[in-house]
Amino acid sequence: MNHWLDLARGPLFAFSLLIMLLGLVRHVVLQVHGLVTRKGPRLARAPWATIATASLSWAVPLRHMGRRTTLFTLASFSFHLGGVLIPLFLGAHIVLWEGLLGISLPSLDGRVAEVLTVLTIVFVPVVAGYRSFVRRARDISRASDFVILLLVWLPFATGFMAAHPALDPLPWTTMMLLHVLSAEALLISIPFTKLAHIVLFPFNRLSEVHWQLRPGAGEQVATALYGEEARV
Amino acid sequence: MATQSIGDISRVPRAHYHIENPALEHKAERFLRAFAAVLQYTDYRPLLDAYSASSARCGRCVASCQVYQASGDPTHIPCYRSHLLLDVYKRHFTATGWLGARLAGSAPLTDAMVDEMAEAFYTCMACRRCTIECPLGIDHGLVTRLGRYILSMAGIAPKALQVSVREQLEGDTGNTSKLPRPALVDTLEFLADEMEESLGVKLQFPLDETDREFAFFCAVSDYIMEPDTLMGNAAVLYAAGDWDRWTIGTQNYDAINYGLFYSDWHLERIVTRLVEEAARLRARTLLVGECGHASRTARQFVPIFGGTNAPPVRSFIEYTLECLEKGKIRLDPEIVTARVTYHDPCNMARSGWIVEQPRHILRSFVRDFVEMTPHGTANYCCGGGGGLVSMDETHAWRMSVAGLTKAEQIRATGADIVVAPCANCKKQLKELVEWHKIPCQVVGLHDLVLQAIDIPGGNTARERQALKSAALPA
Numbered sequence: 001m002n003h004w005l006d007l008a009r010g011p012l013f014a015f016s017l018l019i020m021l022l023g024l025v026r027h028v029v030l031q032v033h034g035l036v037t038r039k040g041p042r043l044a045r046a047p048w049a050t051i052a053t054a055s056l057s058w059a060v061p062l063r064h065m066g067r068r069t070t071l072f073t074l075a076s077f078s079f080h081l082g083g084v085l086i087p088l089f090l091g092a093h094i095v096l097w098e099g100l101l102g103i104s105l106p107s108l109d110g111r112v113a114e115v116l117t118v119l120t121i122v123f124v125p126v127v128a129g130y131r132s133f134v135r136r137a138r139d140i141s142r143a144s145d146f147v148i149l150l151l152v153w154l155p156f157a158t159g160f161m162a163a164h165p166a167l168d169p170l171p172w173t174t175m176m177l178l179h180v181l182s183a184e185a186l187l188i189s190i191p192f193t194k195l196a197h198i199v200l201f202p203f204n205r206l207s208e209v210h211w212q213l214r215p216g217a218g219e220q221v222a223t224a225l226y227g228e229e230a231r232v
Numbered sequence: 233m234a235t236q237s238i239g240d241i242s243r244v245p246r247a248h249y250h251i252e253n254p255a256l257e258h259k260a261e262r263f264l265r266a267f268a269a270v271l272q273y274t275d276y277r278p279l280l281d282a283y284s285a286s287s288a289r290c291g292r293c294v295a296s297c298q299v300y301q302a303s304g305d306p307t308h309i310p311c312y313r314s315h316l317l318l319d320v321y322k323r324h325f326t327a328t329g330w331l332g333a334r335l336a337g338s339a340p341l342t343d344a345m346v347d348e349m350a351e352a353f354y355t356c357m358a359c360r361r362c363t364i365e366c367p368l369g370i371d372h373g374l375v376t377r378l379g380r381y382i383l384s385m386a387g388i389a390p391k392a393l394q395v396s397v398r399e400q401l402e403g404d405t406g407n408t409s410k411l412p413r414p415a416l417v418d419t420l421e422f423l424a425d426e427m428e429e430s431l432g433v434k435l436q437f438p439l440d441e442t443d444r445e446f447a448f449f450c451a452v453s454d455y456i457m458e459p460d461t462l463m464g465n466a467a468v469l470y471a472a473g474d475w476d477r478w479t480i481g482t483q484n485y486d487a488i489n490y491g492l493f494y495s496d497w498h499l500e501r502i503v504t505r506l507v508e509e510a511a512r513l514r515a516r517t518l519l520v521g522e523c524g525h526a527s528r529t530a531r532q533f534v535p536i537f538g539g540t541n542a543p544p545v546r547s548f549i550e551y552t553l554e555c556l557e558k559g560k561i562r563l564d565p566e567i568v569t570a571r572v573t574y575h576d577p578c579n580m581a582r583s584g585w586i587v588e589q590p591r592h593i594l595r596s597f598v599r600d601f602v603e604m605t606p607h608g609t610a611n612y613c614c615g616g617g618g619g620l621v622s623m624d625e626t627h628a629w630r631m632s633v634a635g636l637t638k639a640e641q642i643r644a645t646g647a648d649i650v651v652a653p654c655a656n657c658k659k660q661l662k663e664l665v666e667w668h669k670i671p672c673q674v675v676g677l678h679d680l681v682l683q684a685i686d687i688p689g690g691n692t693a694r695e696r697q698a699l700k701s702a703a704l705p706a
Contacts, residue, residue: 027285030281031278031281031282034275034277034278034281035278038275038277038278039275042536045535045536054364055369058367061367064292064365064367066295066365068295069292069295069365072290072292076290076367131291134291135306136291136300136306136309137290137291139291139306139309139312140289140291140306140309140311140312141289141291142289145289192328194285194286194287194288194289195286196285196286197285197286197288200282200285200286201286201368201369203278203282204282204283204286204287204368204369204370205368205369206279206369207279207363207369207370207371207374210275210276210278210279210371210374211374211532212275212536213274213275213496213499213500213533213536213537214273214274214275215500215536215537216500217273217274217275217496218274218495218496218497218498218499218500219497219500219501220273221266221269221270221272221273221385221496221497222385222497224269224272224273225265225266225269225385231398231402232394232397232401232402232498
């Protein structure tokens with residue numbers, strides 16, 4: 001079993017991380033390249049201050065807690081906090097990053113990490129419940145939305161149990177193997193699923209940039225489809 | 233705003249509209265061909281990449297969508313609608329879609345799916361209210377518009393919009409209302425007579441004057457349907473002493489731009505015509521009358537499509553406020569005593585830059601001014617945005633679904649007068665208050681300004697009021 005764990009924590013982990021990083025870099029490169037080559041000088045015309053204000057209002061979404069969205073806002077805010085901070089700054093992960101990349105990140109206080117992990121473990125199922133039982137959310141949910149929630153939840157649940165032997169029904173090595181493998185499944189899925197918003201979210205917010213339409217493009221599209229004599 | 237849903241989805245009226253080519257064949261193929269051309273020549277690809285790869289479908293947008301709130305129909309959820317287009321993009325124009333088709337056999341676009349898009353993208357007013365509540369900032373209004381654009385390039389567009397744009401760009405009159413130049417001249421002479429009678433000053437509307445500060449453009453329908461708005465505009469220019477600083481051009485006197493609603497191609501051509509007319513008149517500034525989408529298109533797209541020497545664009549509301557603040561005009565606070573509320577046209581407030589300016593003007597002379605809840609950039613659409621109000625066949629849907637929230641908002645204010653500085657909003661709101669039996673009058677901002685303005689060398693507002701009551705039968 002230890003052999004499997006070493007394999008999972010070593011080469012498999014490096015492989016998953018590489019897939020994730022390459023996939024995310026591809027997304028960012030395509031975005032930046034697309035914006036720079038296509039928008040060019042029109043980038044400067046976009047209302048950047050408005051874009052920044054609107055985006056920052058979501059960092060702590062107090063302003064966005066409407067009557068119908070309070071629980072969902074709390075749930076998604078909490079699990080995003082855990083989802084970003086725990087993988088990077090948990091004490092046990094810091095050792096991993098040092099061993100693999102040689103960088104030493106500051107570590108989260110143990111109690112804070114504990115709370116964040118529990119919040120994530122609790123609130124991911126709350127979001128799944130919201131998708132299942134609230135009609136408006138159920139109507140636009142797909143199977144993949146639930147699979148992705150499970151992919152996010154598993155590493156947290158298995159990691160928490162591995163760190164608390166009293167709660168762990170399996171041998172530690174088995175649980176840790178499950179933890180590492182589920183985390184790797186999550187990493188690999190990131191660039192290919194909606195989890196890509198990890199890097200795409202700033203680009204998603206650029207609709208005001210995209211309203212800076214390209215001069216002449218409308219005419220070119222019409223000509224390509226209907227020839228020089230294109231009419232309304 | 234606690235909007236009651238209609239409840240039973242099967243009772244929600246459909247938003248059917250007339251298209252020019254109802255029997256079009258090979259719709260899916262045409263749509264994909266148009267989509268490919270749009271992707272090749274425009275800038276939409278990075279946007280579609282980002283949206284289609286990362287939209288989370290969290291459903292938060294429903295809390296802000298008045299259409300969904302009224303209908304409860306899941307196909308009206310903004311994210312559902314946007315995904316109709318995003319999924320086509322992902323399936324047919326990305327590597328992930330290519331792989332998915334080969335590994336999982338994901339279904340290609342069908343004619344039925346094109347029909348669904350054709351309906352869905354016109355059950356959205358593109359008001360962009362949901363964009364504020366999308367954590368990822370997805371601009372469903374922009375996606376709706378892009379969907380409509382691709383549909384129109386595939387030959388599927390609302391007849392009402394197509395016919396108007398065709399007349400404006402390729403017809404003899406060059407405007408959406410088919411108003412010929414002699415009729416414009418007649419109308420302006422009639423307005424001048426009216427103003428002489430009521431305001432007590434003799435004036436002539438400046439036509440084709442060159443080297444003036446302002447070239448004035450309004451929705452051409454205002455010349456036919458909204459004489460009070462126009463006379464209000466003229467009264468401000470006269471009272472402020474700017475009568476010799478503006479002109480109306482007779483080669484192009486229509487600021488309506490339905491291109492904003494469904495086509496980049498038309499949008500740019502119409503904006504270019506505005507700039508050309510201003511250049512012909514050698515006017516320094518484009519002054520745009522009371523019209524939401526016309527104000528936005530001019531303000532947002534003249535700098536983009538108008539070339540390096542594009543003139544600045546001002547809303548008439550900004551101009552009036554400046555005159556008021558500089559003391560160039562006087563509005564009598566004793567004239568308008570009824571309760572007044574203000575409706576923010578989406579294209580002016582949320583997608584524009586006009587929020588506080590009209591409120592400053594109104595508060596300066598209206599005694600009982602009340603706000604709707606919510607208002608400003610968080611306002612609800614009148615229910616006729618995105619070109620829907622011009623499609624008469626959508627009337628039942630606009631009244632009972634799209635405009636339901638707005639009707640409740642207006643009723644809750646208890647206002648006698650709703651001010652809406654937009655030709656489209658005014659038409660929709662007038663129909664709405666009648667349909668919902670709300671005892672309320674819908675007017676333009678300058679209709680009220682016209683009532684309260686004192687005319688130097690002519691009648692004051694109070695003198696006009698006295699004359700008017702004397703003329704009324706006992």
